[in-house]
Amino acid sequence: MKNSIKSIVIASAVALTLSGFAGCTKKPGAANNNAVVGITQEPGIFDPHTVVAAGDEEIIFNVYEGLYKYDSKGDLNPCLATDVAISDDASVYTFTIREGVKFHDGSDLDAADVVYSLKRAAGLLENQDGTALVQELDPIKDVKAVDGGKVEVTLESGNTELLSYFTTGIIPDGYDNCQAAPVGTGPFKFESYNPGQSVILVKNENYWQKGLPYLDKVTFKVCADMDAGLTELAAGSIDIFPYLTTDRANQLDKAKYNILSNGSNMVQIFALNNSVEPLNNLKVRQAINYAVSRKDVISVTMDGAGVELTTAMSPAMGSYYDKSLDGTFAQDIEKAKTLLAEAGYENGFNITCTVPSSYLIHVNTAVELASELKAVGINMEIKQVDWATWLDKVYTNRQYETTVIALTSSYAPYDVLDRYQSTSSGNFINYKNDKVDELMAKIPTITDTKEKTELYHQVLKLLTDDACSVYLQDPTTITAVSTRLEGYNVYPMYVQDMSQVKVTGN
Amino acid sequence: MQGKAGYFVGKLIELLVTLLLVSLLVFAAFSIIPGDTARVMLGPEASEAQVNLLRSQLGLDKPLVARYFSWLFGILTFNPGTSYAYNMNVGELIAQRLPVTVGMSAIAMVMVILISYPLAVLSARKPGRLGDQVCSVIGHVLFAIPPYVASLLLILLASSLFSLVTVGNYVMPSEDFFGYVGCLLLPSFAIALPKIAMSFKFLRSSIIEQRASDYVRTSKSHGLSDLKILVRHVLPNSNVSSITIISIILSDILGGSLIVEQVFNLPGLGRLLLSAISRRDFPLLSGIVFYLAFITVLLYFLSDILAAITDPRIRLK
């Protein structure tokens, strides 16, 4: 490792010659079969069982596959499993493993790989301490291979909500080097990672879905922020760029880029810490809900491209979403003032809002909220902190009064609502309602879909009735895609599915 | 000779102590500010188990003091360690970012010299003339325009007037050298502007001062041409002050011009530094700070020596 210091010295002296080893990013050009995707979050984690950051997930979605896989409509389809048999009490899941699937390293997928991967995700390997890496798979008690290429997963108790978590990536038996050298079964193979610059994936020639993928190479190029990405788009050095705002998308040449938009299935929340004064008072929380104009927040932060929310779930969740709650907290300044007076705060109060400074959308939301809350006499002071401090102080240690954040999307309704259980580690708003705890404990034991949906609706209703926080919006994902490509599908989650994309023009 | 050797040794010790002090400061800062690398990398949705696994993989479960000493030991054996967030050797990471920072400094430096020298020589020929005054006024104004403002105004100009210059879109020099130089032109110019003004001002007054000095007058009476006097006597003497200025300018730019990199979306050292801070990446941050300290001290050191070479009157003390 002696040469690293030396390389600095040499580089300082003869930078131009030395710069040669600093990796390559290819421009998209004529007659190539490649695509470049702009990303704004620096990737870092490539292990399918520790990955949770959206910025990593959108890349490795192309590298790893689970037993089941979501499509762009949000439907759960069999993938590395061809089907599943769930026992009546939902405590045993038996998967049939697909045949003829090859890993990127050339080995064949078999039951042993699946057993190893699921055990690793659930923390059941011998060298693990029993805590699950993928927290949602913690209920797994045992995984074993059974006859006929099947894998039997036994749970601690019946749970009908678990199938959606079997999307977790399958890796070769005994493989433990996914962070440095990812190996999966997905349509693309991991080629290289240049920190701060790019991640390069290449075509998996042996992909089990014949004919896919179309592209030879996909480059995920890191852009400093949305505006940097926009400049690169305009210069033609990237083909696909997600997470734009309307007015930025409008600056692009319509002949060169198609603009796609879709709900992001995220929930932007003005989080109120339910255990601090005066936010522990229901009337105060309701008053704040009535004081806010969701429409103006969306207009200021997303140029109107967002769906107003009054409950903890995005309408993208389909039937689980409770439409009857729409419009619950339409802006009503007088009502807000009355509620504040009833709570004993007729003269308002002072409060701070701790926002993560690196997320402009949340900072801007806080500015708009502060201006709106002033109308009912609440003085909100904005305190920006950097992301690391936010995670430490606000999310983990819950030392804050209010904050603005977006809760990451998930197709699984249970995942969305899990954090409102009083014991959940994600319950950073310190919400506590015994009724909700009880319902959440009951849901996994229900097999009847209709009854389950009804219970979810009850939870949502309770959350809204308790005004546990202010639900603001589901921001729309706007993606610019070069007209030389087709087949790109926008997912209502942080995923870039490149398997269907093909080059049609230049 | 002994004096010289002693001088070098003294400077070397100074360098080492500075580096040690800086790394201690960084270490102290890290023990104070809140935040956890593993949590930042994994995000809020990660479970405690995932965070803990990553912490132990990265060696974050060891106390900071232990990590500091293992880092220090690594430096002594020429190994700056592995970045937590990028999982890569810190030396390589820094070297990767250098083409931007060094390229920008080099181009800016060339611009400073190419523009400020001729202007200063011309201006100083006839001080007080219209040309001189126009140059001086422009110089004053440029001096007061911060690089950040200049960057924004240049982007505004470039995007509305000429579509020739591409803003952003950094290309590797290995891939397209002219493209690489091209994409660094505008940001370098933004950095160079106030420095051009600064260098112009110092050179001009230095040349005027030298002109008035006795030895130049003597040479003149001996019939030497103006040009010869300028090249042989005036400029070398002015160089002493310009070397100092240039070293200041260089250490300014080499430190990574964060704001300009941010505005032009260039993957330089400044952004790497910011990312190291915001991700609480102790080895990376220490590495960068170490490198910056090294460059700064080295530049002052070199400028002292160069000044001594160009001007025999200054002895190495």
Next chain:
Amino acid sequence: METVRNNKYRSPEASAFYTAGLILLGIVVVTFIVSLFWTPYSPEATDAASKLLAPCPEHPFGTDNFGRDVLSRIMSASKYTIYISAAGVAIALILGTLAGIPAGYFGGYTDKGIMLLGNSIMCFPGILLALVAVAVFGASVTNVIWALGLVFAPTFARVCRVGTMEIKELDYITHARVMGVKPGRIMAMHIFPNLVPQLLPATVIGLANMTLFESGMSYLGLGVQPPDASFGKMLSDSQAYIRVAPWLVIFPALMLVFYILGLYFISEGLRVNLAKGGKR
């Protein structure tokens, strides 16, 4: 004992500098004073219905992405710009002179020690220092100013040190020393006044850098907190809108340049005066 203070000479060149400087700085200062009593609109009140309006009779400088009046925001931003830069430079100047003059005067180990510390601080990322200040003392503009002052102090110390080393060789200082005047008195009464011409441009550069440094820190959530603003912060916030709403960039940029240029011209005037007076 001749010092540069007792001269009343004024050159026409200096007068031109003074006039230009006072006009430019005057614009900023008047804006600041008026903002204390009156702004056309509330600088904080958002109005989603009238966002990103180009300059028009109702909003002479246009409106921003929140629908806030840019003129009103510039007026209130002048307060933070002046406060942060002036207070920060004052701290840096005081710390810098207190460290730099003794370093240059005594030389030896005093000098070595002080310069080592200075070099270390210079290499230490200012943003990290500000993060530490905020973590220890809490988030406030004042704490950030202290951090900024500390970051900028070594620059002033360097200027003072070099200047002192030259001045202390002058005859009258040697004289004073031989006559038994205490070092503290020599440094305060004789050396410091002679450093003023060199400190002036450094001060102005410091002011300019300070305003920008502060805006750069907003990325980590340090410095002025929204909805308050400074010129530098307004610039960094409006970068995204440079193509669609250039007025968001141009007006704060102009004010920032006026402020720095005004200060710079005044310092040039002072310097020319002192230099000419000194030579006489």
